[in-house]
Amino acid sequence: EIVLTQSPGTLSLSPGERATLSCRASPGVSGGFLAWYQQKPGQAPRLLIYHASTRASGIPDRFSGSGSGTDFTLTIGRLEPEDFAVYYCQQYDNSPLTFGGGTKVEIK
Amino acid sequence: EVQLVESGGGLVQPGGSLRLSCAASAFTFSHYAMTWVRQAPGKGLEWVSTISESGGGTYYADSVKGRFTISRDNSKNTLYLQMNSLRAEDTAFYYCAKHSSSWTLYYMDVWGKGTTVTVS
Numbered sequence: 001e002i003v004l005t006q007s008p009g010t011l012s013l014s015p016g017e018r019a020t021l022s023c024r025a026s027p028g029v030s031g032g033f034l035a036w037y038q039q040k041p042g043q044a045p046r047l048l049i050y051h052a053s054t055r056a057s058g059i060p061d062r063f064s065g066s067g068s069g070t071d072f073t074l075t076i077g078r079l080e081p082e083d084f085a086v087y088y089c090q091q092y093d094n095s096p097l098t099f100g101g102g103t104k105v106e107i108k
Numbered sequence: 109e110v111q112l113v114e115s116g117g118g119l120v121q122p123g124g125s126l127r128l129s130c131a132a133s134a135f136t137f138s139h140y141a142m143t144w145v146r147q148a149p150g151k152g153l154e155w156v157s158t159i160s161e162s163g164g165g166t167y168y169a170d171s172v173k174g175r176f177t178i179s180r181d182n183s184k185n186t187l188y189l190q191m192n193s194l195r196a197e198d199t200a201f202y203y204c205a206k207h208s209s210s211w212t213l214y215y216m217d218v219w220g221k222g223t224t225v226t227v228s
Contacts, residue, residue: 035215037153044203044219045145045153056217088153092213096169097143097155 002027002091004100012108019076021103023089028069033093036065036074039102040085048087049074079105110134110218112204117223124194124227130187130204130220138162138182141207143216144189146200146225156202157189161210172198194227201225 005024013019023034032052037045047056049065052072062077076083084107089100116128130142144156157178158167166178177190187204201224205216 033213039153044221045205045216046219047215047217050208050215050217090153090215092215095167095213097158097213099145099153099155102152 001096002029002094002098004089004091004098006087006089006100006103008103009101010104010106012106013079014108015079015081017079019074019079019083019105021074021076021087021105023067023072023074023100025070025072025091029072029091029093030069031093032068033091034065034067034072035090035092036063037088037090038083038085039088045088076105081107110206112206112218112220114202114204114220114223117202117225119226119228120194122195122227125190125192126194126225128189128191128202128204128223128225130189132185132187132206135206135218137180137185139210141210141212141214142180142187143205143207144178144187145203145205145216145219146198147203147222148197148200151200154200158207158212159187160212165212167212191225194225196227199225199227 036049039045053065143158159178175193179188201222203222206218207214208217
């Protein structure tokens, strides 16, 4: 099983600041088969990024994904008020599908 | 608009059973693998089960194997999760999610709003 570890657990930032979220995989994820989701309170997760760096349809370009192997990053260029949420990474390289524990981005 | 609507959740006693349904619309349901994901109160996302587009392939998390059964009726555009021998630790919000392809190992591009299962 591929274990995904997200850090930090909580990120306290102000609107307009840049957010950098980490997702580490053990063992590594091949093929860039990693996705990122955003979840707001009381809502279902929403796909942001797939194949490590491809934005899903309708996702603003302030969201970007990068990385390969064991280290992946989600960057939010300038935080908008609607971006404060929990973010999860998910790998689809190997069965079982696994999710990271999440990073909460909160308003400082 | 592509949509998934879950139903069938509720309160059940330990050892009991529930059947969740997920009605799909506005896409060719039979072309895509589907997955159930759950989220315990205040916790993260946990993969539960995946089914291939034809229904011929099914996959389960170890935590539910032997107790849960995933199935689909492509003629009714509906996904199911039969949950037996329920335990307190199965208490969670259950989401159905559409894969972006027929691949069973893939990301999910559409999620339902979920249904609550409480085992108590």
